[in-house]
Amino acid sequence: MISVQIAKQSFWDTAADGYLFLLNENLDGLAQIQEHYPNLEAILEKNQYTGKKGQCVVLTGERDGSLVQFIFVGLGKQEGSWHDELEYLRRNFACLLQRSKKLKITNAVFEVPDAGIYNIDAPELIKQLTLTAHMADYEFTAFKSKQKQEHEITLHLAMDDASGSDAVAVGEIIGRATTHTRSLADTPPNVATPSYLAERAQEIAKRYKLKLTIIEREEALKMGMGGFCAVDAGSDQDGKFLVLEYNAPKAKKTIAVVGKGVTFDSGGLSLKPAAYMTGMKYDMSGAAATLGILSVVGELKPNVNVVGIMPCVENLPSGSSSKQDEVATFLNGKTAEIENTDAEGRLILADALVYAEQNFSPDVIIDLATLTGACVISLGHTFTGLMTRDDELAQTLGDLGLKTGDRNWRLPLHDDYKPAIKSAVADITNSGRRDYGAGSITGALFLENFVEKTPWAHLDIAGTADGVHGVNYLGKGATAAGVRIMVEYILTQAK
Ligand code: BES
Ligand code: ZN
Ligand code: ZN
Numbered sequence: 001m002i003s004v005q006i007a008k009q010s011f012w013d014t015a016a017d018g019y020l021f022l023l024n025e026n027l028d029g030l031a032q033i034q035e036h037y038p039n040l041e042a043i044l045e046k047n048q049y050t051g052k053k054g055q056c057v058v059l060t061g062e063r064d065g066s067l068v069q070f071i072f073v074g075l076g077k078q079e080g081s082w083h084d085e086l087e088y089l090r091r092n093f094a095c096l097l098q099r100s101k102k103l104k105i106t107n108a109v110f111e112v113p114d115a116g117i118y119n120i121d122a123p124e125l126i127k128q129l130t131l132t133a134h135m136a137d138y139e140f141t142a143f144k145s146k147q148k149q150e151h152e153i154t155l156h157l158a159m160d161d162a163s164g165s166d167a168v169a170v171g172e173i174i175g176r177a178t179t180h181t182r183s184l185a186d187t188p189p190n191v192a193t194p195s196y197l198a199e200r201a202q203e204i205a206k207r208y209k210l211k212l213t214i215i216e217r218e219e220a221l222k223m224g225m226g227g228f229c230a231v232d233a234g235s236d237q238d239g240k241f242l243v244l245e246y247n248a249p250k251a252k253k254t255i256a257v258v259g260k261g262v263t264f265d266s267g268g269l270s271l272k273p274a275a276y277m278t279g280m281k282y283d284m285s286g287a288a289a290t291l292g293i294l295s296v297v298g299e300l301k302p303n304v305n306v307v308g309i310m311p312c313v314e315n316l317p318s319g320s321s322s323k324q325d326e327v328a329t330f331l332n333g334k335t336a337e338i339e340n341t342d343a344e345g346r347l348i349l350a351d352a353l354v355y356a357e358q359n360f361s362p363d364v365i366i367d368l369a370t371l372t373g374a375c376v377i378s379l380g381h382t383f384t385g386l387m388t389r390d391d392e393l394a395q396t397l398g399d400l401g402l403k404t405g406d407r408n409w410r411l412p413l414h415d416d417y418k419p420a421i422k423s424a425v426a427d428i429t430n431s432g433r434r435d436y437g438a439g440s441i442t443g444a445l446f447l448e449n450f451v452e453k454t455p456w457a458h459l460d461i462a463g464t465a466d467g468v469h470g471v472n473y474l475g476k477g478a479t480a481a482g483v484r485i486m487v488e489y490i491l492t493q494a495k
Contacts, residue, residue: 018105094136130171181292185478208298234321260369261287261312268341285465302494374439385460
């Protein structure tokens with residue numbers, strides 16, 4: 001557990017057992033304690049410290065008769081772009097905190113650096129540091145039989161003036177939402193079923209007084225959600241189509257967030273090979289992110305309406321599963337041939353997109369989905385795939401990705417790929433033709449058939465939702481991809 005607060009005194013006057021430093025190659029950051037430890041530079045040098053990016057040195061010193069730790073992490077030359085340097089700052093800051101945790105430090109103090117080179121203002125930096133502190137602290141231990149005692153650490157952020165507690169509060173709210181989203185996604189699929197997600201949605205609705213609509217499978221069938229029902233058909237677990245609404249009294253705009261909620265994707269009758277099925281509990285990461293986003297919105301109450309739509313199902317093979325060659329009819333009357341039951345995300349999202357547009361007339365729809373393995377091939381685990389026809393929206397989301405660290409890269413949503421989803425028997429087919437390649441784009445082109453007139457962007461988080469390597473504050477499992485960028489998007493739209 002970490003809690004963050006603004007230090008009441010200066011860096012050195014704050015009573016702590018851990019003093020945290022981020023240093024560039026000139027060791028500028030030592031200035032604040034130079035007068036107390038005049039030979040620190042020489043001591044660091046003796047420890048082979050050069051200030052190289054990510055280099056970490058721990059020293060023990062004495063303060064008022066007790067031992068304290070000094071932790072130094074290098075920032076390097078800081079010659080990169082503002083957004084790369086901001087990302088390295090997050091990681092190096094997370095490194096300081098993770099080191100503090102290992103050393104069982106209970107009160108750590110950190111001097112907030114100058115926001116200037118990061119292209120953001122001081123409150124934004126404080127918000128991001130707070131949120132990163134929460135992300136760095138996340139561990140998924142709920143299913144370990146032996147629970148180790150949780151270490152409690154308080155981080156004191158020192159600054160020249162004592163403003164910034166509002167920014168800390170916002171950072172904590174977003175940080176806690178990322179933790180919530182990650183633990184939902186990390187929860188094993190025998191527990192995190194569609195009903196389980198419905199219960200979590202109920203909790204959020206109750207806590208923040210949001211409106212929740214749960215559409216059960218019989219009703220979905222009656223309504224004509226043929227895509228949702230086709231995927232839901234094979235499972236003993238009832239699918240749940242969740243709609244969570246936040247309405248701001250004076251809002252002029254509505255943002256719809258649609259999240260893929262496949263709580264386990266076996267592929268269905270088009271069964272995945274075992275090695276590809278492992279990890280498919282994460283196929284509900286879009287829905288988990290949507291729940292996190294709505295909880296932030298419920299707590300911060302921005303001046304914009306937000307609706308989260310989460311079709312939640314299990315994709316399993318059984319006697320009642322939908323079959324290859326089957327045709328599904330969606331909520332808008334369009335039809336698709338199910339050539340591959342493993343391309344199930346687009347089937348449930350199709351109904352969700354139609355539902356969003358028909359019921360809320362939103363100003364914008366953004367979907368978050370672990371949609372295609374092809375996205376992992378093209379962008380790996382580093383950038384989310386962004387597909388939209390709307391250049392302005394692409395620009396906005398691109399910039400917010402860089403600012404928040406929840407990054408994306410645009411792929412072309414171009415008509416030339418359209419023949420890949422032509423069908424001989426239905427309007428379209430759910431599996432893009434192999435010889436066209438570009439599986440992420442053909443997946444997005446399928447979805448496009450279900451948005452009539454609303455600006456829409458599709459974020460394929462297949463690679464970024466879990467298993468990201470080399471980013472310490474994202475850990476090993478779920479990452480809450482989509483939460484940071486969407487919260488920021490919503491907050492900017494509320495102004
Ligand atoms: N959930 C998967 C996509 C996925 C793959 C997410 C790997 C994360 C990691 C999705 O439902 C799927 O299986 N897509 C198929 C589509 C194909 C059959 C057209 C794919 O990507 O192979
Ligand atoms: Zn699938
Ligand atoms: Zn899937």
